[in-house]
Amino acid sequence: MDNEMNRRKFLRLAGLGGVIYASGLSGWAAAADAGAAAEDFFFVQLSDSHWGFEGAPNPDARGTLKKAVATVNSLEQLPDFIVFTGDLTHTTDDPKERWQRLAEFKDIVSALRVKTVYFMPGEHDAALDNGAAYQEFFGKTHYTFDHKGVHFIVLDNVSDPAAKIGDEQLAWLAADLQRLPPDARIVVFAHRPLFDLYPQWDWATRDGAKAVELLMPHANVTVFYGHIHQENHHMTGHIAHHSAKSLIFPLPAPGSQPKRTPLPWDDAHPYQGLGVRTVRSEPRNAEYAITELAIGAVKS
Template identity: 35%
Template sequence: MTDYHDSQDSYESYDSHDEEHGMTRRQLMRHAGWFGGAVVLTVAGGEVISHIAGPRGTDAEAAAFATATGSGALRFVQVSDSHIGFQGPANMDVAGSFTEAIRQVNSLGFRPDFVMHSGDLTHLSTAGQFDQVKQMLSGMRTDRVFTVPGEHDSIGDAGRAYRRTFGTGTLGDGWYSFDTHGVHFIALVNTLSLEKLGHLGNDQIDFVRRDLAGLSSDTPVVVFSHIPLFAMYPQWGWSTDDALKVIALLRRFSSVTCLNGHVHQLFTKTEGNITFHSATTTAYPLPRPGTAPAPTPQVVPARQLKHALGIRSVGYRQGDRELAVKDQPLT
């Protein structure tokens, strides 16, 4: 944390339950492959209902986002998977595209209360790459920058170099929590004890148990991690093997949102009171689950690359019980 100026279901198996959570199969499949509009999530009755705006959005959708990001609201930005140090045809200039993402954050028309980078800040977790991304993050016009590590930030040293650069004020292997605007945030680390799936470990799960114990059940909770906390596609390691122990602790809260990176694409799944929302990347796209032998960087025409990369802004106004999420491509 740096302060600057569950099942083995397949990807397809999630579709059969989406309509009861406010999304049809067609809507969800559009969402999974969609870049460029706004995804508005409304918290109501303990469920997050997702609908997809067009490139400009309807007047009602624009009003909903404006309400949630108006005066006195919490407004923050999520960026993910910058992979500083990557070299390859999928993106010949990841530092340049991350610079574009930072410029876009700085041009949103509001100053975010904080920016969260949800992992894979670097590609090879070298000291030089950590220094470079730290310097780049310092250019964000926000009061605070928070981070969680990705597996690429933990290569060869179990995350020690990452924690030396970004771990000030964190606990254990880099986890922590904080409160602002009536929302409780938890930042988790599930990229250290990797065999195939993400892993939290008993010490971190105990931290979550103690951290949540004193909160009332109507407190909105937002959880950040790098690897998804649901079984998005375990065949590619897109899941966390012991996440259900944390999910069980979150069930008593009326509104829980889990935001992750790692998969380099937009995807939303809702289970009761919990929504899981995967972010896109600022580096390079990965294939949709089941469409390729492995999740390797995808080469797209140069003029299409920015449409597959992006940032996420989130707004929440205390007492309204609304959470607005807007995903935007790099432009």
């Protein structure tokens, strides 16, 4: 399956506006057939829980995260792992309150039945103290791990209040990628988008293009991120970027209104625009399948 076929498939599925999306990754099937270690698996992505937020537009602000945990725990088959792509907590100027919110968040998600859970900060967690409190609870803000033939890279584009990855981390990324073959299967997690989705609303990473440039020589790269509180699917060349819904409130489509204000709560459709997603890696079929799970269907 060539890149143009992948692009058309991605655009067709994304345009449906439905529940399941897939983006073809050229070379996955060929690499698997050539003997690369690869197995089907799936993981769960949660993002932007903003624990500590109170008030409109979510009257269940203290219940939504717990419902998300219940939703994941109710899955018939548990995922291989879970990843939280940032903004675990809502920002606060009080260091003690920041520490307390992180502690409460960690306690709530400890109820997850999945043993392996990966975390990364959002700007609400880390921008005011360069990630100091976050690291006390969850460790490094950027790192890598490998799972069933896939190399995962967690980037930190939030600890720097200027919304940059930074030269030191970019050098670390370059060194990590240099040791991988061109057909390596790579998944990148970031909080902010790595491309300029809508910089006027802080929906960009100032040096994100440098990270994308480093990733470009690799044929099989997919990026998952949060921050914008809605689904968005974008291609930079052959690299697919998928954003996740929030667990606290949805935000408007980029540039669709003058200000980046949360969408109002709809009593007729509670939890609309919020959700959890599962991502199934199927290297022999050369695709990722993404399923969005609504919040509120499972009571905590």
